[in-house]
Amino acid sequence: MLHSKKKRTATYTTGILRRNTNTNYAIVDMVNLNRYGSRKVKVQIYDWSNGTPVALPVYPCRTAVTVEPNRSTYTYADVSKVSFKYEVRITRVIDPNLVNNVFGLNKLYSPQSAIRFWREI
Numbered sequence: 001m002l003h004s005k006k007k008r009t010a011t012y013t014t015g016i017l018r019r020n021t022n023t024n025y026a027i028v029d030m031v032n033l034n035r036y037g038s039r040k041v042k043v044q045i046y047d048w049s050n051g052t053p054v055a056l057p058v059y060p061c062r063t064a065v066t067v068e069p070n071r072s073t074y075t076y077a078d079v080s081k082v083s084f085k086y087e088v089r090i091t092r093v094i095d096p097n098l099v100n101n102v103f104g105l106n107k108l109y110s111p112q113s114a115i116r117f118w119r120e121i
Helices: none
Strands: 009-013 025-032 039-047 054-056 065-067 071-078 085-093 098-105 111-115
Touching: 025 039, 025 065, 025 085, 039 098, 065 071, 085 098
Parallel strands: none
Antiparallel strands: 009 085, 025 071, 025 098, 039 054, 039 065, 039 085, 098 111
């Protein structure tokens, strides 16, 4: 009997971030360092300003983003209307060759801050 090997997935969070007043966009960069095989990444961004999560639209794709082999891509949300705090969650296959980074951009697309510490939830 053949057993299919299903890849494990995990959801990672930045935790709740205080929005810098100059931050207009939350950007998620993704790179797939695998030579073969694309990877799907689901990005969710929430406004926590009122104490409960409110999902923000994520562009250019509201569902999972496909990252092709040896390619990078990004997705983002407009956080300029977030009054206080927000969170970024990424759900993806556990793969050391799939790398992501989150940071804020101002309206001139200058980086505001990078988030390097993730916690699996």
